[in-house]
Amino acid sequence: MSRLDWGGVDSDLGQGEAVVKKGLWSMRSLLLIGIGRWGANHLRVLRQLPVDLYVAETDPARMAQARKVGLSEANLSSDYRAFLERVDAVVICTPAPLHFPLAKECLEAGKDVFVEKPLTVTSRESRLLTELAAGRGRQLQVGHIFRFDPAARWLRSAIGDGQFGRIQMLRGSFCGFKRPRNDSGVALADAIHFVDLLNYLLESTPVAVRAVYQDFLGRGREDAVLISLEYEIGGLGAWGLVEANYFLPGKSRELVVTGSQMSAVCDFNAAQYKIKTYQNQHSRNGAEYVAQEGAIRQIECPPEEPLLAELRAFLGAPQTRDTPRADGWAGYHAIRILEAAAESARTGSTVKLA
16 A cells, blocks of 8 residues: 555645645745746746745836735735845745855745745855755755655655555656746756655655766756766666656656556646556576556546645645655755766766765
8 A cells, every 4th residue: 555545625735735735834025036938837836825925026017916816015026135134934936046145045044935946056055055945944945846746756755655566767857949048057947856856755865877968059067968867776677767858849847667566657647547567576486587457547636736735835834844745955965966967978988976
């Protein structure tokens, strides 16, 4: 049996998520810094939650979105410092290079802080923020959104329960034809999602990284990557492979988990029936191996918007003091792995991680 029981609406919710979902919490004041492409989604979701919301945005055209959803002029400013003393918590959705200085200032001001991924652009900065938050007794949560997808929770539970047997390989594809980001390459923009997700599912970090990067558009930033991750799980090796690019037609958000007793394909684009499991196994027949195809099962995950779930968790955590599911150390490890991947792509060698 999986540790998850989909019979309850709050299955596998952290205490912070459950507190907000059930309304067992007091109103919090929150500052959202930046309402660009992804910050606009935060604005939409936060308007659904019982928060006293303030918005800081330097672009007048984007600020019009905040007025459109009903925020008063008294809650809007181009200068985030105008509201910093009024709020309990801050959500940072700015370009990645601004994450570190903004988060540092907010933590030093005594605020709980949510930072969209990546936490920072260097692992050194991520470590500094994580240690600062711990020293100040503040919550620091990173926007590793796939950790909050019900399908990811099911996969992690099934792996932990041994339903897959020995984990052999995980392969993630985060690809699709779209506009490249200007503040980072595709590794930091997209591949980081599945790099972190593999860490979450395996409850571990890789011991070695090898990667190939390409800059097809000639921007001076990688726009296609293949990242190979070597894990050690229970003394045995497991292989992770993450692909990300801006060129593949359509929109691929697929993860494949392969084990000795079961495999699964998870399509994160699907609304509800995201996971299909296969009881496929290799068995020995004398000197040869036989491929035995087994039962196929469709897993129904309760529909839930991951962004809503992670913001609920952030808002409710101060009452429970839960360690965030995507805490600062999760952000640090994701950046550390991508730094190793960049080194591997540059040198053509495998990079070992402590």
